[in-house]
Amino acid sequence: MIDLHCHILPGIDDGSKNLEVSLNMLKMQKEQGVDKVMFTPHFKIDEMTYEEFLQKREKSKQLLLSNEECQKLNMTLKTGSEVYFSLKLLELDDLQPLCFEDSDYMLIEFSTKMKPYGIKEALTSLLSMGYTPILAHVERYGYFAEDPTLLYDLVMDGCLAHINAETLIKNSVRKRTAMKYLKWDLVHFICSDSHSDEHRTPNIKEGYEVVRKAFGEDYVQWLTDNSEKVFDGRDIDLSVVKKPKKFLNFWI
Numbered sequence: 483m484i485d486l487h488c489h490i491l492p493g494i495d496d497g498s499k500n501l502e503v504s505l506n507m508l509k510m511q512k513e514q515g516v517d518k519v520m521f522t523p524h525f526k527i528d529e530m531t532y533e534e535f536l537q538k539r540e541k542s543k544q545l546l547l548s549n550e551e552c553q554k555l556n557m558t559l560k561t562g563s564e565v566y567f568s569l570k571l572l573e574l575d576d577l578q579p580l581c582f583e584d585s586d587y588m589l590i591e592f593s594t595k596m597k598p599y600g601i602k603e604a605l606t607s608l609l610s611m612g613y614t615p616i617l618a619h620v621e622r623y624g625y626f627a628e629d630p631t632l633l634y635d636l637v638m639d640g641c642l643a644h645i646n647a648e649t650l651i652k653n654s655v656r657k658r659t660a661m662k663y664l665k666w667d668l669v670h671f672i673c674s675d676s677h678s679d680e681h682r683t684p685n686i687k688e689g690y691e692v693v694r695k696a697f698g699e700d701y702v703q704w705l706t707d708n709s710e711k712v713f714d715g716r717d718i719d720l721s722v723v724k725k726p727k728k729f730l731n732f733w734i
C-alpha cells in the first residue's frame with residue numbers, strides 16, 4: 483500500500499519530533515503493509531517563507547534518508563508538502579517544489595472554520611497552470627458537509643480528494659460524512675495523515691478495512707491503484723461521480 487499524506491519527516495512541523503520517532507513511524511507503516519510513503523510536512527505561507535520551508539524540508543529529508551536504519555527498511559520514500567490554502571500561493575513563481583516529487587499533484591488543506599474566500603477560483607487557476615490539487619481530509623470541512631455540491635464541483639473541475647483513515651476507524655458524525663463522499667465517488671484515496679508513533683499513528687490498513695466491509699474489494703483496489711498512480715506521478719482513471727442531491731433536508 484501507499485500513503486500519500488503523513489508527517490514523518492523529523493523536526494519540521496507538528497509531526498515527528500525527532501529521528502527516532504520518524505523511524506518508529508516508518509516501521510509502523512511497514513507493519514500496516516505500506517512500502518511507499520510520500521512525506522508531506524505542513525507549509526503555511528503566512529508562517530514561513532517558501533525558501534525557508536524548502537531548506538528545512540531538504541535538511542530533514544537528508545537526516546532521515548541518510549540514516550542506515552531507514553535505508554534498511556527498503557521503502558520507497560518521496561517528498562511533497564501539505565500546503566495551507568492561501569491566495570498568496572498564486573503569487574509564487576514556481577509551485578512545483580511544493581508538489582509531490584516527480585509530479586504536479588499538490589496536497590492542499592483549508593481552514594476548518596470558514597469557507598476560504600476565492601477557493602473555487604484559486605483551485606481553477608492552479609488547474610489551468612497544470613497542477614492537480616489534492617484536497618486533504620475533505621471530511622473535516624463543515625462547509626463541504628453543509629453543501630457537498632461544492633466538493634462535487636471541485637472534483638468535476640479536476641481536483642482530487644482524500645479522507646483520513648482515522649475518520650473511518652472512529653465512529654463519529656465525520657465518519658458518516660466520509661462514507662457519503664465515498665458513496666458519491668468524491669474521494670480518490672485514503673491517507674493516514676499520521677503525526678507520531680503514539681497518537682495519530684500510521685493506520686491506513688484499518689481505514690481500508692472499513693471501506694472493504696462497506697463497499698467491497700473492488701473499491702479498495704481502485705483507491706489503492708489511484709494512490710500508486712499518484713505516487714508515481716501518473717494520471718488516474720476517474721470514476722463517474724454521483725451528484726449529491728438534497729431530500730427533506732438530507733444529502734443523499
Ligand SMILES: [Fe+2]
Pocket residue numbers: 487488489564675
Ligand atoms: Fe496533514
